[in-house]
Amino acid sequence: MWKIRRLPHPLLQCTLFSIVALGLQNSWAEDNLKNNSGYSGSVSCIECHDHFYELWSTSHHGLAMQPYTRDFSKKELTPQQDAIQIGDQSYSAKIGPDEGWVAESGPEGEKKYPIEHVMGGKNVYYFLTTLERGRLQTLPLAYDVNKKKWYDTAASGVRHFPGVLDDEPLHWTDRAYTFNTSCYNCHVSQLATNYDFKSDSYHTVWAEPGINCETCHGPAGEHVKACKEAPAGEPPQDLRLKTVTVSRGYTTEQVNTACAPCHAKMRPLTNAMEPGISFSITTIWWRWNMRTSIRMGGIWGRTTPTLLG
Ligand code: HEC
Numbered sequence: 641m642w643k644i645r646r647l648p649h650p651l652l653q654c655t656l657f658s659i660v661a662l663g664l665q666n667s668w669a670e671d672n673l674k675n676n677s678g679y680s681g682s683v684s685c686i687e688c689h690d691h692f693y694e695l696w697s698t699s700h701h702g703l704a705m706q707p708y709t710r711d712f713s714k715k716e717l718t719p720q721q722d723a724i725q726i727g728d729q730s731y732s733a734k735i736g737p738d739e740g741w742v743a744e745s746g747p748e749g750e751k752k753y754p755i756e757h758v759m760g761g762k763n764v765y766y767f768l769t770t771l772e773r774g775r776l777q778t779l780p781l782a783y784d785v786n787k788k789k790w791y792d793t794a795a796s797g798v799r800h801f802p803g804v805l806d807d808e809p810l811h812w813t814d815r816a817y818t819f820n821t822s823c824y825n826c827h828v829s830q831l832a833t834n835y836d837f838k839s840d841s842y843h844t845v846w847a848e849p850g851i852n853c854e855t856c857h858g859p860a861g862e863h864v865k866a867c868k869e870a871p872a873g874e875p876p877q878d879l880r881l882k883t884v885t886v887s888r889g890y891t892t893e894q895v896n897t898a899c900a901p902c903h904a905k906m907r908p909l910t911n912a913m914e915p916g917i918s919f920s921i922t923t924i925w926w927r928w929n930m931r932t933s934i935r936m937g938g939i940w941g942r943t944t945p946t947l948l949g
């Protein structure tokens with residue numbers, strides 16, 4: 641395991657971690673998709689697990705990311721009252737029937753950023769737009785679900801360099817708010833960033849938005865096949881599924897481990913978390929917690945709102 645405290649200097653630690661982590665992330669993701677032939681997608685589960693599907697598709701996991709649509713904005717959002725000033729630009733979310741973009745106006749003129757994807761929903765919604773070179777970027781305006789108000793997404797994202805630089809909010813176009821580098825597998829399923837180092841560009845793809853069934857249960861293509869081939873009313877002896885259920889003999893710790901890669905905010909070193917394996921031996925502590933980050937003087941874009949405070 642990495643001995644964080646023995647590394648030479650906080651800034652160097654961060655650089656080292658970032659390089660290692662980004663490099664590994666790409667090869668994981670590519671391998672992940674290449675090896676993805678065993679996945680069959682959530683829709684293929686409806687036939688036999690319709691109740692589970694129903695519960696899942698309306699849950700925060702099923703909706704961890706969803707496309708922005710007119711219906712979504714009508715149901716979930718309220719119009720913005722006043723434009724929000726960020727630096728010398730001002731921003732307004734245009735969510736009317738024939739709209740769907742964030743308007744920017746400032747010294748360099750007017751710009752429209754189409755709202756393409758929505759993330760979150762428990763307390764806040766974040767929105768994504770495509771910028772140059774395939775970068776999916778978190779838009780500067782977010783929506784507070786409880787207060788029913790728009791606010792400056794990046795105002796609370798502070799980069800800490802104690803004693804070196806003043807703390808100040810990151811700009812919304814910072815890489816810390818780039819989906820391809822910072823949100824990866826936690827809000828979509830079976831993602832490959834397809835980052836091209838030479839052109840610094842992304843051709844990111846993923847199998848499904850949201851955390852699909854197979855993120856937790858593992859690839860289930862073989863399971864679907866075996867169950868379809870079995871005579872009606874006689875489930876196959878071998879379900880051909882590596883699942884995380886206590887009923888199949890996994891310990892509570894193993895079940896909990898399936899949640900750790902996202903909820904403990906760390907990154908598995910393997911292609912994906914295989915049901916049943918230990919989290920601690922497969923992770924690198926590059927997204928360690930907030931307090932540790934401050935103590936070590938690390939770089940931390942507070943990307944997930946749940947880490948605030
Ligand atoms: C053709 C029917 C069929 C399809 C399609 C199907 N399953 Fe199943 N599944 C079964 C049967 C039968 C069982 C065993 C009886 C039970 O637990 O309901 C089962 C059990 C399970 C279990 C519980 C295993 C355990 O350890 O108890 C999980 C998890 C599961 N399926 C996940 C999935 C996922 C994910 C998909 C879609 C990718 C899927 N299934 C598609 C028929 C199917």
Ligand code: HEC
Pocket residue numbers: 700701703704705759760761762825826827851855856895896898899900901902903
């Ligand atoms: C691949 C990443 C991932 C995995 C694995 C994962 N989660 Fe989540 N979970 C999320 C994300 C992302 C959200 C928030 C989605 C949103 O609000 O858009 C979430 C939300 C939740 C919520 C809703 C929060 C609330 O208070 O209502 C619960 C509960 C939860 N997860 C429990 C679990 C459990 C238990 C497991 C393991 C069995 C698990 N999660 C595995 C990513 C994950």
Ligand code: HEC
Pocket residue numbers: 759760761762763764765766778816817818819822823824826827901902903904905906927943944945946
């Ligand atoms: C390591 C996994 C991980 C990464 C990376 C990640 N998230 Fe999350 N995110 C989560 C989990 C887990 C939750 C749910 C936490 C809860 O409800 O307890 C969540 C929740 C959210 C929410 C809803 C918060 C709320 O309270 O309503 C938004 C919005 C969000 N994430 C956006 C992002 C964005 C944008 C990025 C990238 C810039 C990102 N996340 C990166 C795991 C992650």
Ligand code: HEC
Pocket residue numbers: 682685689692693694696697701851852853854855856857884885886887895898
């Ligand atoms: C966030 C992780 C996660 C996601 C996403 C998820 N499940 Fe599960 N599921 C679990 C866990 C954990 C258990 C087992 C709990 C236990 O055994 O105590 C489970 C149990 C099951 C079972 C067995 C229930 C039983 O009574 O034995 C089935 C079937 C199942 N899930 C199907 C699905 C299907 C189908 C989907 C998608 C539509 C899905 N799951 C999405 C984590 C998940």
